[in-house]
Amino acid sequence: MGSVLVLQSSRPPVGEGVEVFFRPRGVAVVGASRVPGKVGYTVLRNLKSMYQGPVYPVNPRAREILGLPAYPSLLEVPDPVDLAVVAVPARAVPRVVEEAGRRGLRGVVVLSAGFREVGPAGAELEKRLVETARRYGLRLVGPNCIGVYSPSTGVNATFFDPERQGLPGPGPIAFISQSGALGAAVLDWAEARGLGVSRFVSVGNKADVDEADLLAFLRRDPETRSIALYIEGVEDGRRLRRALEETTPVKPVVALKAGRSEAGARAAASHTGSLAGSYQVYQAVFRQTGVVPARSPEEMFDLALALALQPPMRGDRVAVITVGGGSGVMASDELSELGLQVPELSERTQARLRRVLLPIASPRNPVDVTGSAVDEHMVESLRVVLESGEADAVLLIPYFNLSGITGELPEKIAEVIRENPGIPVVASVTGGARAWSIARRLEQVAGVPVYPSEARAARALWALRVYGRWLERLGAG
Amino acid sequence: MGSVLVLQSSRPPVGEGVEVFFRPRGVAVVGASRVPGKVGYTVLRNLKSMYQGPVYPVNPRAREILGLPAYPSLLEVPDPVDLAVVAVPARAVPRVVEEAGRRGLRGVVVLSAGFREVGPAGAELEKRLVETARRYGLRLVGPNCIGVYSPSTGVNATFFDPERQGLPGPGPIAFISQSGALGAAVLDWAEARGLGVSRFVSVGNKADVDEADLLAFLRRDPETRSIALYIEGVEDGRRLRRALEETTPVKPVVALKAGRSEAGARAAASHTGSLAGSYQVYQAVFRQTGVVPARSPEEMFDLALALALQPPMRGDRVAVITVGGGSGVMASDELSELGLQVPELSERTQARLRRVLLPIASPRNPVDVTGSAVDEHMVESLRVVLESGEADAVLLIPYFNLSGITGELPEKIAEVIRENPGIPVVASVTGGARAWSIARRLEQVAGVPVYPSEARAARALWALRVYGRWLERLGAG
Numbered sequence: 001m002g003s004v005l006v007l008q009s010s011r012p013p014v015g016e017g018v019e020v021f022f023r024p025r026g027v028a029v030v031g032a033s034r035v036p037g038k039v040g041y042t043v044l045r046n047l048k049s050m051y052q053g054p055v056y057p058v059n060p061r062a063r064e065i066l067g068l069p070a071y072p073s074l075l076e077v078p079d080p081v082d083l084a085v086v087a088v089p090a091r092a093v094p095r096v097v098e099e100a101g102r103r104g105l106r107g108v109v110v111l112s113a114g115f116r117e118v119g120p121a122g123a124e125l126e127k128r129l130v131e132t133a134r135r136y137g138l139r140l141v142g143p144n145c146i147g148v149y150s151p152s153t154g155v156n157a158t159f160f161d162p163e164r165q166g167l168p169g170p171g172p173i174a175f176i177s178q179s180g181a182l183g184a185a186v187l188d189w190a191e192a193r194g195l196g197v198s199r200f201v202s203v204g205n206k207a208d209v210d211e212a213d214l215l216a217f218l219r220r221d222p223e224t225r226s227i228a229l230y231i232e233g234v235e236d237g238r239r240l241r242r243a244l245e246e247t248t249p250v251k252p253v254v255a256l257k258a259g260r261s262e263a264g265a266r267a268a269a270s271h272t273g274s275l276a277g278s279y280q281v282y283q284a285v286f287r288q289t290g291v292v293p294a295r296s297p298e299e300m301f302d303l304a305l306a307l308a309l310q311p312p313m314r315g316d317r318v319a320v321i322t323v324g325g326g327s328g329v330m331a332s333d334e335l336s337e338l339g340l341q342v343p344e345l346s347e348r349t350q351a352r353l354r355r356v357l358l359p360i361a362s363p364r365n366p367v368d369v370t371g372s373a374v375d376e377h378m379v380e381s382l383r384v385v386l387e388s389g390e391a392d393a394v395l396l397i398p399y400f401n402l403s404g405i406t407g408e409l410p411e412k413i414a415e416v417i418r419e420n421p422g423i424p425v426v427a428s429v430t431g432g433a434r435a436w437s438i439a440r441r442l443e444q445v446a447g448v449p450v451y452p453s454e455a456r457a458a459r460a461l462w463a464l465r466v467y468g469r470w471l472e473r474l475g476a477g
Numbered sequence: 478m479g480s481v482l483v484l485q486s487s488r489p490p491v492g493e494g495v496e497v498f499f500r501p502r503g504v505a506v507v508g509a510s511r512v513p514g515k516v517g518y519t520v521l522r523n524l525k526s527m528y529q530g531p532v533y534p535v536n537p538r539a540r541e542i543l544g545l546p547a548y549p550s551l552l553e554v555p556d557p558v559d560l561a562v563v564a565v566p567a568r569a570v571p572r573v574v575e576e577a578g579r580r581g582l583r584g585v586v587v588l589s590a591g592f593r594e595v596g597p598a599g600a601e602l603e604k605r606l607v608e609t610a611r612r613y614g615l616r617l618v619g620p621n622c623i624g625v626y627s628p629s630t631g632v633n634a635t636f637f638d639p640e641r642q643g644l645p646g647p648g649p650i651a652f653i654s655q656s657g658a659l660g661a662a663v664l665d666w667a668e669a670r671g672l673g674v675s676r677f678v679s680v681g682n683k684a685d686v687d688e689a690d691l692l693a694f695l696r697r698d699p700e701t702r703s704i705a706l707y708i709e710g711v712e713d714g715r716r717l718r719r720a721l722e723e724t725t726p727v728k729p730v731v732a733l734k735a736g737r738s739e740a741g742a743r744a745a746a747s748h749t750g751s752l753a754g755s756y757q758v759y760q761a762v763f764r765q766t767g768v769v770p771a772r773s774p775e776e777m778f779d780l781a782l783a784l785a786l787q788p789p790m791r792g793d794r795v796a797v798i799t800v801g802g803g804s805g806v807m808a809s810d811e812l813s814e815l816g817l818q819v820p821e822l823s824e825r826t827q828a829r830l831r832r833v834l835l836p837i838a839s840p841r842n843p844v845d846v847t848g849s850a851v852d853e854h855m856v857e858s859l860r861v862v863l864e865s866g867e868a869d870a871v872l873l874i875p876y877f878n879l880s881g882i883t884g885e886l887p888e889k890i891a892e893v894i895r896e897n898p899g900i901p902v903v904a905s906v907t908g909g910a911r912a913w914s915i916a917r918r919l920e921q922v923a924g925v926p927v928y929p930s931e932a933r934a935a936r937a938l939w940a941l942r943v944y945g946r947w948l949e950r951l952g953a954g
Binding site: 037118160161163164165166177178179180181182184185186188189191192230232258259260261262263264266267268295296297298320323324325326327328329330332333334335336337341342344360364366368371399400401402403430431432433434435436452453454455 | 514637640657658661662665669707709738745773774775797800803805811812813814818819843848876879910911929931
């Protein structure tokens with residue numbers, strides 16, 4: 001195999017050929033297994049249950065798996081096929097990649113572990129994978145990853161156990177994770193939260209395809225409206241920086257860089273084997289490239305959701321419309337601490353609000369419609385505020401457990417927003433199951449992202465302002 | 478009624494007679510209504526459906542409501558009765574309180590609004606209520622509140638609509654809220670979250686019973702293990718301070734003071750009519766009295782739960798045991814930023830861990846059992862760490878979506894903790910419905926509070942450390 005090293009090709013242009021992972025014309029599973037619980041079984045079952053194109057199990061010791069005819073090697077798989085998902089022991093992977101290249105495939109997802117993360121011998125094996133892939137113009141995701149998931153195209157090239165792991169449906173957020181287990185847990189959470197994703201990629205060791213490649217694809221991907229990145233460390237900082245620079249003018253990017261403390265950086269080094277790099281350096285890069293920083297996976301999705309559903313904030317002024325006075329106080333606190341303003345509304349706007357509110361309500365800002373309010377008090381306040389020109393964003397705080405606020409509020413809010421577009425609106429809802437089922441509808445019919453606390457809603461507005469300022473700076477430059 | 482002012486009695490000793498709100502011997506509902514949707518209907522129905530003792534509707538125009546015989550006034554209600562819940566218009570309330578006093582009741586909960594919060598005339602009316610109550614030795618909760626809830630004794634003296642509002646079952650946290658709507662929404666959330674409460678009081682205008690009275694009761698209440706306070710403003714700061722000083726040596730208190738920013742303070746002033754006071758002053762009082770400060774209702778319950786279920790932390794060292802490396806990194810970040818340590822474990826402890834872990838696992842701190850782990854890797858790591866004497870607390874991060882971690886983990890963890898008591902253990906779980914149903918069991922069988930993010934679990938440990946330091950300081954003093 002020494003000749004392979006000589007024939008080594010250079011790295012393909014950023015993003016080239018990455019599309020195959022999301023829109024393959026046929027997928028082979030190498031290492032497909034008949035044994036439930038095995039990775040090669042689960043990944044085959046996942047693909048079979050979602051993917052509309054042909055799925056080919058590859059296993060030299062089987063004629064049929066899960067009702068599909070099996071093939072002894074990739075070389076014998078019929079057309080159409082351009083993607084292979086690989087779940088064989090590490091030492092067997094180089095030969096599989098070689099065969100994928102000879103068979104004319106365009107992409108391989110290597111789930112197998114046992115490469116760079118286990119030491120020098122593994123690193124050597126990984127180097128061979130990459131060289132083989134490049135020689136054939138194949139793109140490679142992994143190794144040591146949990147796969148690729150693209151709900152709209154039915155690509156579930158993961159070994160997620162559907163009985164244990166919730167999978168989000170299609171949605172506007174693309175999610176790239178350097179940690180597989182964390183990525184899976186976050187998807188499980190996202191599904192329960194009712195969030196959808198456009199594409200999910202567990203990049204693993206990033207031997208070939210990395211964040212920069214995926215950003216290049218995602219910024220042109222019509223299904224993706226915002227991009228969430230979980231990063232522990234990157235080898236080529238300039239490459240990532242360039243990709244971010246080219247992405248944020250087109251689409252918002254939220255990034256979570258783990259390892260911001262000394263203890264965290266030490267843990268990251270021990271986890272991925274790669275140097276985590278200074279957190280401050282990453283934060284500077286994010287600032288300079290218009291990336292919105294997140295501090296936790298939950299926050300990463302919170303912010304990505306707001307950026308996917310709402311326009312950026314073009315100024316600092318927030319109007320708060322609340323059913324509960326206490327929530328208005330807390331929202332004001334949170335917004336102020338994030339550098340946003342909750343200015344008193346003008347006399348003229350307060351007078352207009354008084355005409356649509358109950359006498360006990362407060363027309364200042366927060367606009368406190370009070371616990372005695374009915375839907376129309378919220379809806380008409382929203383209309384007045386959106387028309388006033390005095391708010392760059394609105395934070396709605398309905399209480400769906402009160403008797404005056406009904407399940408029809410989402411549709412009514414959607415209508416007012418349709419009539420007054422361009423100003424971002426988010427909501428905060430404290431409550432149980434019934435409150436959340438109405439809140440989900442507020443997201444669906446009105447595109448208003450809903451958060452379970454004033455703090456998280458305020459942070460979402462902050463993200464819209466950070467991105468808005470970035471776009472202003474680009475426009476001015 | 479001028480003579481009433483002359484007969485005015487002084488304020489009763491702090492906490493005196495407050496028990497009647499939680500353990501009444503019979504409850505009358507004044508203003509009981511046959512009309513669904515009315516406050517006087519809902520509160521009667523709520524009491525009837527939960528309370529084991531006698532419930533008496535009072536309404537001069539009804540003979541029977543909801544199958545219960547109705548009485549024209551409190552004076553005619555038979556024994557046993559010592560509590561009245563009042564839902565009549567504000568101007569009629571003074572006479573009701575007078576009759577409650579003459580009838581020999583010990584407590585009234587005034588749900589009615591229209592008192593101090595509406596201006597000088599309302600304030601005068603409120604003054605009369607208090608004077609009447611004091612003359613008869615009656616304690617009064619409210620007015621302008623949403624009531625009292627004590628699940629273990631069946632007291633649901635609220636007008637929560639059970640179709641809209643979740644109600645938590647019995648549990649170890651007492652919750653006192655100055656905001657009614659916020660209190661209700663938080664209870665709705667708590668029920669969905671699976672948290673229980675011992676007592677809930679919406680204090681409203683605090684004309685008579687205030688936080689100090691309730692703290693005096695709660696610190697001796699065997700059902701209450703931690704106390705959560707939502708405060709917008711208090712009139713007598715020294716009174717609250719003294720009550721806190723006498724409570725925290727006995728039981729942990731978490732307090733959320735709204736209005737920490739200028740905008741928030743302005744909103745609070747507009748909401749409660751009372752001056753919010755400087756946030757810094759409150760924070761100083763909390764620090765000086767060992768109160769754990771919270772920044773949101775969610776956080777208030779997060780911290781109260783940890784303080785109710787786990788012993789205080791006696792040092793700063795946290796051992797993190799995680800299935801996902803990325804989560805270990807984030808936990809380390811969060812803990813470090815809160816002033817806690819994630820120190821590397823000793824060579825000896827690392828060696829012991831290596832014997833119980835997979836070869837690819839990391840025995841440093843975070844202890845990364847890896848995504849290939851099974852239950853025993855977590856359980857035995859926990860045992861080694863608890864026995865090592867090198868951790869003042871443990872943060873567990875199981876991933877219930879992985880195939881090696883089973884639904885039996887909670888019982889196994891409970892056993893190890895039983896054998897090694899005294900060191901607080903909390904957990905962080907990212908995931909969907911299945912993961913959370915196992916997580917809830919971890920709370921129930923092992924008493925390990927579970928949080929949906931590393932950040933919130935870290936904050937819970939921080940609260941245990943704040944309270945632990947306070948107890949150390951008291952012990953040293």
